[in-house]
Amino acid sequence: MFSPVWINAMSTSKLNLLDFSNKSVATLHLTWFAFFMTFVMWFSLPPLKPLIMQSVQMTPQQWAALLTLNVALTIPARIVVGSLVDKFGPRNIYSALLILSSIVLIAFASAQTFEQLALFRFMLGFVGAGFVIGIRLVSEWFPARQVGLAEGIYGGWGNFGAAAAGFTLPFLAIHVFGGVDGWRYAMSAAGILAAVYGVIFYVFARNTPKGSTYFKPKKSGGLEVSSKKDFWFYVALNVPMYLILAVLAWKMSPANLKLLSATTTNILYVVLIALFVFQFSQIYRVNKDMLKNGVPEHDKYEFKQVAILSWAYLACFGSELAVVSVLPAFFMDTFKGLSISQAAMLGGSFAFMNLVARPGGGWVSDKLGRRFSMSVIFGGIAIGYVLLSQINSNWPLALAFAAVFICSLFVQAGCGSVFAVVPLIKRRMTGQISGMAGAYGNVGGLAFLTINTFVNIHTFFYVLAGAAALAFIFIQFLKEPKGHTVEVNEDGTLQKIEVA
Template structure:
């Protein structure tokens, strides 16, 4: 028993570190937005598009990664992802044109799907009564990689002391990702000893267990394509795409969505005509509501992390190092807040905790909309950290519920919920490209309040539901 617990802790540490490295690579551009804009002669709108594309492909990638991890296991998927994603990291560091930066950043967004892989790994290695807390540790400490990037990469660039210091700093994160991919593969297993890893029979998408759930599932895929449409609109708005190309891509996205909808309907039609065993049933409405809650909580965090260094530079006339250090406080709270959100959900009720946190989050983001250079810097940092604390705790609360929906589809459900986090970030950054930061924060606050209302429809996981999952796993 003691050896098993030791193995659990080792898996938690190694998986959290893998996600930490992924996030560090994912957000290694944020501290250098102003530097890259100045050296390569970019406009503020072009930098905004780079921030947007950095998040875009994580949307479909999280769906696909969820399917792959349920089919092939987190060990192989996480390791391969870390190794492959080092390549666009290197090409970004070497880029000399805007298109090279754009394509590299677009591909790097795929590494944001790494979050989904670890969710399935942690779910396999820890019991249900510790699910929220352990997933909170994984996500909270893993997301701290963005804070490390904001805090340390400018120092590394300064230490190099050349105008290309930012290139060396970003390339270094690619080297770390490449090396750790091999370390992770040699150090972990998909499930504890004497426990079978329940794989999906194929890498196909989720199945609905009622006709109402089928409608919800088809509708849930629409924002995924909508998030990509926002990206196309942003590219067209900054003249990187002509109107004709944009219209053609909109049509293509529409066709792809219709194809996906028809495919889901055909795959589920025969399945729904059979008698579905009780252990196989789960609520798609639960998935949809949690997805919207994550859209608001984590989507806002990603968007704010991307813009906060530049925001503090412009609002308080700070240098890149000072702004990066202050902005890192937004992600620093991950270390405590996300595990705390999971722990509170385990102890005091998942639905109640999530509703309270979403309501508080809406108030705090409305408060952020009033930030200006007239505020004392210390007060601005305090409000920023408070906003991050509550948002991260809400994200932890969301994923404290995900593993309880359907065990052997945890990866796919986490992929859907996680994708909505990226959809939220893309949508919020698109708002930022259209409006001033004050309106940007107000929109996030309004979204959090709407999700607070939606969270009323969440059902608290019952003991009966947990027992049903045990039966389905053969426990």
């Protein structure tokens, strides 16, 4: 028997972002700003580089290690947080993440030695998992016809927290607080603001509209899959996440940055193997009944959907992370006479497009269909990176910037289109699916940056184009969300959830 679907319905397909009396819109604004604050904390490190290095007397190798540690924990954290969100609800987890991360940020700002800085920066990588929390929350408040746009606004506007950190924290450190410890007060101020907002979020946010059910996974610790083939596919999809963490350990080993001893590096490799074995045991525990007895027809979904979206996010968000890191130096090397600030602005413009292009990608997906929109967008990404690979010193600077602008539009729209599909696969596991796709974004960023150390910049852009082209091919096998998915209420009745 099917029970009625409760949705905080909107009478039209239009989304009025200024209608704060609409609880869905109010929740969207609450949520994107929570994500915004997590990115302010997470990206508080790079813009304060000269002040921190001078204050703590750090070497370039130590700074490189801090940047690596800043993202190391984010990959597994997105998987863990996704599972926690599905089990305990986004309201609790977002509030807790904001408050606990603010404590770690303030501890980092108070650190006196490199070892302390390294420890707290490693721990702060957990805040990068905040993104997946809001994906589940926003999907609970918006119907399928609007979820792409809503998720795009959430992701695009929240991502701007990284740019806000770059704009505001150096100004606060130098012109407001001043002195050798100005960076410490600026970071601490960001931490205090995040903690306060964590309390505000808990007071005003709700997991679902009134009358709606918050569906939870049957078991926690791993995704539930629908077949033996999908079980092994899921296990295999976890392998690259551990491989890229091994690459991070190698980066700090005696063979690279020389910040870890050979013994410590080998211990980390063993720990990663042990963690993979533990995760396998959890995945088996969650799915052992399915392996023996199968699952009801109404509860099945195709895991290939998750794999395709994960690769697609690797190709768009992963490439964005890498490109933002290399573009300033690329512009300075290519166009002689360009100042550091000019190159930084040109490079930063790539991420700036998040404000409009990511919501745009979600909106197009809502209007024109998920698979078709992703096909067009990822084809555009591949062409865009091929275009960037052709830039040389003979190009007018304005034309080079236009090429970056066009490529960025497609890349950010790609991010929006991916998460226009993620919430429509299996409602009760949206957090975990978001965590998997989000983690692959970080895997891509680290993998592309590692590849960049071995090839020239033009080959690097060809690699990014190749990743996008593969995503384009995989997307042709994506199943367009149609009709309804089904979840089971506590009383055993079935509830249809519209996904088209």
